[in-house]
Amino acid sequence: MKWFLLLIVSISAVFASPDWDSFKEKHHKIYKNEKEENYRKQIFLKNLKVIEEHNEKYAQGLSTYSVGVNNLADLTHEEIVFWSQGSSRRNLSVGSSPIPKFIPRDDVPESIDWRDYGVVTPIANQERCMSCWAFAIVATVESHVAIYEGRNVSLSVQNLVDCVDPTFDCMQDLDPKALDNTYQYIIDNDGIDLIESYPNEYQTVGSCRFKRENVGATIKAYANITEGDEEELKAVVGTVGPVTVTFTTDFAWDFYHKGVYYNDDCMNTDEIFNHAAVVVGYGNEDGEDYWLVKNSWGTYFGQDGYIKMARNRDNNCGIASRARYPFM
Ligand SMILES: *[C@@H]1O[C@H](CO)[C@@H](O)[C@H](O)[C@H]1NC(C)=O
Ligand SMILES: *[C@@H]1O[C@H](CO)[C@@H](O)[C@H](O)[C@H]1NC(C)=O
């Protein structure tokens, strides 16, 4: 009986949700006025309810992952997606360089975590109205610079936001060409600037202020993973390095806590992707294959900024549908 009680106590401790005041304090939330605060509090309470309902399912073994309150809990899913969406509208010549194609090898490891090699740069925070596609590509290129050139660099997201698409705004769906055009920009432009010389402004400025003397990295080409091919994605992540991916997110994704995220309702066609991030590893946890995904929503998100997403479950949420990686 005692053990039983202890178990109950520890389960509820794991899932103990913060109340409104401690949430506000922890995440330094300041609202314009009481009306605004009440509105945010209602959203928070609604989110809390869904989070708790999901975790009950998790506790009963009906879900492979749990969720929890993070800094986004006073926002609706629409707001979170809206703020994290990016777009790229300008037409750039795509595919003008010779396209290397990775040939999968036999010696692909069963699991890998590129963080173990000291080649994954710290988690960024795109904040409001920023461009997941630019953050994801910068993070990918930073890792490839570390792997292939042995240098630690911080590259400029703002360089991409200003120069790939001068009419960028935050209200677009993730443009299907965002990754291709951005990689092609870095190739055609002969590089991307260092962040020190071109800092993030967390908004669209529109005027391109790239300076050749501040280039921090160049890439020769980029390549596509065959659409939806999780085996090829594994081979590339396992033997080449991190890969930029796009996919769809839902409410539970925003508040992921631990386990392997899987979404029954997710589309795996590439029509409606709303987010981009970086696969920096893969493996198996408690019988579930996963992709280790580096997000750009700060370290309160997921597990210190990372999420494990389902692998080998029919390309769940389209993670292998539009995957791209650079050649140094
Ligand atoms: C982009 O290319 C498409 C198809 O080639 C064309 O219809 C469209 O007008 C172009 N957009 C811009 C902004 O140049
Ligand atoms: C880059 O930084 C990481 C950790 O921040 C460190 O482990 C690694 O040795 C550094 N690499 C180089 C080439 O300086």
Ligand SMILES: *[C@@H]1O[C@H](CO)[C@@H](O)[C@H](O)[C@H]1NC(C)=O
């Ligand atoms: C990747 O695929 C996109 C969409 O099919 C295509 O436009 C682009 O040229 C491809 N890029 C490479 C390097 O193959």
